[in-house]
Amino acid sequence: xxxxxxxxxxxxxxxxxxxxxxxxxxxxxxxxxxxxxxxxxxxxxxxxxxxxxxxxxxxxxxxxxxxxxxxxxxxxxxxxxxxxxxxxxxxxxxxxxxxxxxxxxxxxxxxxxxxxxxxxxxxxxxxxxxxxxxxxxxxxxxxxxxxxxxxxxxxxxxxxxxxxxxxxxxxxxxxxxxxxxxxxxxxxxxxxxxxxxxxxxxxxxxxx
Ligand code: PRP
Ligand code: URA
Numbered sequence: 001x002x003x004x005x006x007x008x009x010x011x012x013x014x015x016x017x018x019x020x021x022x023x024x025x026x027x028x029x030x031x032x033x034x035x036x037x038x039x040x041x042x043x044x045x046x047x048x049x050x051x052x053x054x055x056x057x058x059x060x061x062x063x064x065x066x067x068x069x070x071x072x073x074x075x076x077x078x079x080x081x082x083x084x085x086x087x088x089x090x091x092x093x094x095x096x097x098x099x100x101x102x103x104x105x106x107x108x109x110x111x112x113x114x115x116x117x118x119x120x121x122x123x124x125x126x127x128x129x130x131x132x133x134x135x136x137x138x139x140x141x142x143x144x145x146x147x148x149x150x151x152x153x154x155x156x157x158x159x160x161x162x163x164x165x166x167x168x169x170x171x172x173x174x175x176x177x178x179x180x181x182x183x184x185x186x187x188x189x190x191x192x193x194x195x196x197x198x199x200x201x202x203x204x205x206x207x208x
Contacts, residue, residue: 003166003178006042011035015159015181019197025206029082032131032159032204035181036086039157043127043179044091069153070094072124076101076142077114079200080130083157087129095124099145101138108191110141115149122150131200133161133180134193136168143173159200160184162193 017023018031050067053060071094075081080099088094100114118124128142139156146154154176156169161180164187169178184193192198202208 001163001166001183002170002174003161003180003183005183006039006179006181008038008042011038011181014038018159019195021198023203025203028203032082033086035159036083036129036157037090038086039159039179039181040087040090040127043155043157069123069125070120072097072118072121072126072151074099074117074126074128074142074146076128076130076138078102079132079204080128082200082204083129083131083159087127087157094127095120097121097126097146099128099142101141103135103138103191108135108137110137112141112145115145117146117149117151121146122152124151124153126151126154128154128156129158130156131159132193132196133158133165133169133178134187134191134196135162136165136172139165139169140172143169143176147173155179160193160196162187162196 014031014035048068049064051062052065054063073087073094074097075084077100095118097117101110101112156176157179159181161183186194188194
């Protein structure tokens with residue numbers, strides 16, 4: 001299983017709070033935003049830097065700034081929306097695309113309904129964000145959609161993954177690195193992650 005688990009203590013602490021059934025939508029949204037920001041900090045750790053001359057009020061000096069490709073952030077609707085603000089606070093130059101995929105409750109298969117990506121998607125480092133990687137169907141569909149539009153450099157950032165989802169993404173898109181705060185035990189008969197955190201979209205938007 002190819003997956004990077006981001007086990008920073010702050011992320012693990014906040015993940016435990018967000019899993020709690022007693023955590024309401026307001027706190028859930030705040031925690032998700034905070035975790036997304038902390039995860040973005042970790043996944044950008046190896047971005048290339050280049051030298052640049054800067055003049056401080058005291059002297060000129062050689063400093064370092066980000067080099068290389070620009071980034072694109074692509075939330076999978078709906079639940080991925082809850083992670084956007086945290087990521088773009090750290091990476092304000094990132095363009096934001098949107099992919100609409102929902103999981104058919106009977107078949108658990110992904111249903112695509114929306115795709116709007118930056119026009120220069122091929123030149124950007126794309127980070128797909130969605131708190132939940134369950135069967136993996138939605139993430140695989142999102143990666144397929146981005147690749148069809150020319151995307152080549154893609155990472156997937158989620159909060160909680162099931163082994164089944166990690167394996168499916170690894171199999172269909174071995175070039176896509178997966179970052180998650182946890183890989184849980186399994187899926188239940190309804191395709192929910194156990195122990196997971198329930199339905200992320202419903203908990204963010206208070207729809208259940
Ligand atoms: C949830 C979640 C993922 C998907 C994961 O979305 O946010 O997108 O399920 O499941 P999968 O890995 O089995 O595809 P959902 O389909 O509930 O849509 P919503 O966010 O619009 O509620
Ligand atoms: N989608 C969710 O929101 N939660 C799960 O556990 C699985 C899919």
